[in-house]
Amino acid sequence: MSDSDYFSIVESTHDVQNPISPAKLREVAEHLEIGAGDRVLDVGAGRGWWAAELAAMGAEVVGLENNEEFVRAARDRAAASGLTDRVRHVHGPALEFEPEPGGYAVATCLGASFALGGFRASMEWMVAALVEHGRFAIGDVHSVDGSSTEELPSLIELVHVAEEFDVEVTGLVSASLDDWDRYESGQWKNAHTWARRNPEHPDRERVLGDSRRFRNDYLTRERGSLGWSVLIGERR
Numbered sequence: 001m002s003d004s005d006y007f008s009i010v011e012s013t014h015d016v017q018n019p020i021s022p023a024k025l026r027e028v029a030e031h032l033e034i035g036a037g038d039r040v041l042d043v044g045a046g047r048g049w050w051a052a053e054l055a056a057m058g059a060e061v062v063g064l065e066n067n068e069e070f071v072r073a074a075r076d077r078a079a080a081s082g083l084t085d086r087v088r089h090v091h092g093p094a095l096e097f098e099p100e101p102g103g104y105a106v107a108t109c110l111g112a113s114f115a116l117g118g119f120r121a122s123m124e125w126m127v128a129a130l131v132e133h134g135r136f137a138i139g140d141v142h143s144v145d146g147s148s149t150e151e152l153p154s155l156i157e158l159v160h161v162a163e164e165f166d167v168e169v170t171g172l173v174s175a176s177l178d179d180w181d182r183y184e185s186g187q188w189k190n191a192h193t194w195a196r197r198n199p200e201h202p203d204r205e206r207v208l209g210d211s212r213r214f215r216n217d218y219l220t221r222e223r224g225s226l227g228w229s230v231l232i233g234e235r236r
């Protein structure tokens with residue numbers, strides 16, 4: 001079973017596949033001042049909740065997503081909301097997509113910077129796709145105590161890296177502990193429900209084992225020490 005298949009199971013009911021709430025992502029959209037006709041590029045679009053939300057505000061959104069099942073769900077969501085003329089979901093690795101340089105009013109990447117080679121590479125890639133004064137939103141993990149390690153940058157470090165690319169960071173929306181608990185709990189429950197419904201599946205024990213291991217890592221090391229925030233800003 002691939003990572004992609006595992007996440008198709010454990011995030012099968014998540015609208016937002018990150019430790020942040022839909023209400024907080026609407027704050028991000030407000031800060032971005034999404035307007036009618038804005039061309040938006042969303043990297044790692046997942047099951048398409050964010051793309052549909054921005055399209056409902058009048059934007060024309062291209063979502064890039066590697067997981068075929070998520071792409072199908074995202075296209076179904078756009079169709080069910082009557083938004084197919086304003087949302088296009090492209091299946092494949094984000095790096096295979098060649099955005100028109102300076103072609104987008106807004107670029108977003110929520111929890112998928114690894115798809116573009118990490119936070120720094122994502123900023124470079126997104127800023128290159130933006131029009132002058134275009135806006136961006138990038139959501140990623142960071143330490144909560146201000147320290148930075150090799151694995152985990154601090155929030156200010158992320159801001160400094162972002163600002164290497166001729167942008168100004170003007171906004172921050174952060175996940176709370178409740179947001180984290182809701183996101184993680186949704187995964188544990190989905191793994192458990194799937195295992196109950198698929199008693200003979202060859203990957204049943206692996207899915208349950210991985211889910212318990214992730215749950216225990218979260219409870220032992222990550223809960224309270226792992227932050228997740230969206231940095232919002234504008235190209236100078």
Ligand SMILES: C[S@@+](CC[C@H](N)C(=O)[O-])C[C@H]1O[C@@H](n2cnc3c(N)ncnc32)[C@H](O)[C@@H]1O
Binds near residue numbers: 017018043046047050
């Ligand atoms: C943490 S999820 C976030 C999904 C969505 N942005 C959201 O906030 O709900 C990361 C997403 O990136 C996708 N992804 C992973 N590698 C990718 C790649 N190379 N190209 C495009 N998408 C990728 C995953 O399948 C997953 O849907």
